[in-house]
Amino acid sequence: MDCGVPFCQGDTGCPVQNVIPEWNALVRENRWRDASLALHATNNFPELTGRLCPAPCESACVLGLIEQPVAIRNIEQAIADKAFQEGWVVPSAHAPDSGFRVAVVGSGPAGLAAAQQLRRMGHAVVVFEKDDRIGGLLRYGIPDFKLEKEVLELRLRQMESEGVLFETGVEVGRDLHVQQLRDEFDAVLLAGGAQVARELKAEGRELGGVHLAMDYLTQQNKRGAGDVIDDHDAIWAGGKRVVVIGGGDTGSDCVGTCHRQGATEVYQFELLPRPPKERAESTPWPQWPMKLRSSHAHEEGGERDWSVSTTRLSGENGRVTKLHAVRVELENGASGPQFVEVPDSEFSLDVDLVLLAMGFTGVQTDGLLSNLGVTVGPRGAVATDAQYRTNVAGVFAAGDMRRGASLIVWAIREGRDAAAAIDRHLHQATTTGATARRSAAASA
Ligand SMILES: Cc1cc2nc3c(=O)[nH]c(=O)nc-3n(C[C@H](O)[C@H](O)[C@H](O)COP(=O)(O)OP(=O)(O)OC[C@H]3O[C@@H](n4cnc5c(N)ncnc54)[C@H](O)[C@@H]3O)c2cc1C
Numbered sequence: 001m002d003c004g005v006p007f008c009q010g011d012t013g014c015p016v017q018n019v020i021p022e023w024n025a026l027v028r029e030n031r032w033r034d035a036s037l038a039l040h041a042t043n044n045f046p047e048l049t050g051r052l053c054p055a056p057c058e059s060a061c062v063l064g065l066i067e068q069p070v071a072i073r074n075i076e077q078a079i080a081d082k083a084f085q086e087g088w089v090v091p092s093a094h095a096p097d098s099g100f101r102v103a104v105v106g107s108g109p110a111g112l113a114a115a116q117q118l119r120r121m122g123h124a125v126v127v128f129e130k131d132d133r134i135g136g137l138l139r140y141g142i143p144d145f146k147l148e149k150e151v152l153e154l155r156l157r158q159m160e161s162e163g164v165l166f167e168t169g170v171e172v173g174r175d176l177h178v179q180q181l182r183d184e185f186d187a188v189l190l191a192g193g194a195q196v197a198r199e200l201k202a203e204g205r206e207l208g209g210v211h212l213a214m215d216y217l218t219q220q221n222k223r224g225a226g227d228v229i230d231d232h233d234a235i236w237a238g239g240k241r242v243v244v245i246g247g248g249d250t251g252s253d254c255v256g257t258c259h260r261q262g263a264t265e266v267y268q269f270e271l272l273p274r275p276p277k278e279r280a281e282s283t284p285w286p287q288w289p290m291k292l293r294s295s296h297a298h299e300e301g302g303e304r305d306w307s308v309s310t311t312r313l314s315g316e317n318g319r320v321t322k323l324h325a326v327r328v329e330l331e332n333g334a335s336g337p338q339f340v341e342v343p344d345s346e347f348s349l350d351v352d353l354v355l356l357a358m359g360f361t362g363v364q365t366d367g368l369l370s371n372l373g374v375t376v377g378p379r380g381a382v383a384t385d386a387q388y389r390t391n392v393a394g395v396f397a398a399g400d401m402r403r404g405a406s407l408i409v410w411a412i413r414e415g416r417d418a419a420a421a422i423d424r425h426l427h428q429a430t431t432t433g434a435t436a437r438r439s440a441a442a443s444a
């Protein structure tokens with residue numbers, strides 16, 4: 001750990017500012033329990049980031065300048081798993097009850113991190129989730145082969161024991177009116193994610209066998225949890241030729257799921273050009289490198305291709321049978337970079353299932369956000385100031401809902417920061433509405 005300045009903790013490194021050299025040294029000294037305490041001091045869910053974080057810390061590691069960086073993420077997972085195995089992860093005591101009530105809308109990592117922090121600060125916290133299970137994309141996006149759901153359950157048990165209340169099957173803005181929420185709670189945190197999928201605007205989109213990746217992944221996670229999916233609604237890759245459109249994380253999770261379901265062929269197409277194998281010169285150390293990334297799912301099989309644009313889908317009897325595409329090049333036009341079709345590059349492919357994993361355009365504005373009157377910025381995310389405050393007094397936002405589709409580690413960071421901002425707000429603004437009532441009740 002003699003790296004001098006630990007860039008892994010700096011601005012280009014770990015977003016939750018984990019004290020990496022400290023817990024690495026403690027592990028080396030076989031002081032695992034102390035390492036766990038140091039790790040949990042900055043990160044509510046190291047068992048998640050240890051499994052799923054793309055580890056910007058490792059890209060910024062000083063050792064990485066001359067050889068392989070320290071395997072920080074693996075060490076983080078080892079500490080977190082040992083802490084659970086040894087029974088060191090127990091409910092934490094909370095500060096004396098404040099009398100304030102906070103509603104958290106959405107139970108992804110941002111909402112969960114905020115809820116845990118707020119409860120420990122002494123506030124009563126209710127997490128509302130529209131799905132039937134808690135976890136957000138941890139539950140219904142990320143497949144079991146990347147995150148065993150028992151890991152999530154263990155953490156949720158801890159949070160329940162600490163006194164966080166969970167209400168599933170409640171869509172705020174539909175099942176629960178926002179006015180009721182405002183009346184019953186002193187502050188509201190919006191952590192509803194940014195799950196509006198980018199659509200394929202091409203002929204044949206409406207054919208059977210063409211689905212959004214999230215519908216496919218959600219189903220498989222439900223099966224994994226023991227639910228039975230109706231045959232009529234089932235999206236299943238077994239025995240099929242599959243094309244996944246979109247080269248990102250969601251796409252690779254689809255690829256891995258298709259392999260497990262027994263697809264005969266799996267292709268993954270990306271519109272952007274193939275990135276370089278090694279760190280691009282435009283992203284020098286310690287920055288997060290632009291380079292080709294491969295997941296376990298890619299190592300398991302399938303074929304990836306880049307600079308491919310799907311032009312249309314065609315089919316028989318209402319079901320997709322062919323995907324038609326062209327190759328494209330990225331050129332600098334008058335109005336910025338644009339994709340230009342390569343002449344005579346058309347091709348088509350026999351296909352039985354097409355999964356659309358082309359990213360997310362932003363937050364769902366109907367219902368919750370429009371009823372509250374919260375401003376959504378031009379990039380499709382809820383606008384806030386640096387204190388995570390929206391334009392509506394007492395309403396805060398964090399995670400993907402505030403920054404757009406991002407990462408678990410950023411959701412945790414934003415949840416923690418937003419919790420601190422809400423705590424400050426509650427202690428400052430004790431003169432109006434429900435806040436005043438709570439305050440009076442607390443002191444009575
Ligand atoms: C397939 C996939 C794989 C990914 N893999 C990784 C990975 O390996 N590593 C990584 O770091 N990141 C990954 N990500 C990104 C990561 O999952 C997200 O950045 C993170 O989950 C965002 O957390 P969040 O709490 O902001 O929102 P979410 O996890 O999206 O949770 C929001 C929750 O709010 C609920 N909600 C929304 N509106 C309401 C309402 N009105 N009332 C009640 N509930 C509501 C939603 O149902 C949802 O459960 C992946 C994303 C996807 C889609």
Ligand code: SF4
Binds near residue numbers: 017018049072
């Ligand atoms: S949370 Fe991510 S960036 Fe931070 S130490 Fe863990 S792996 Fe590295």
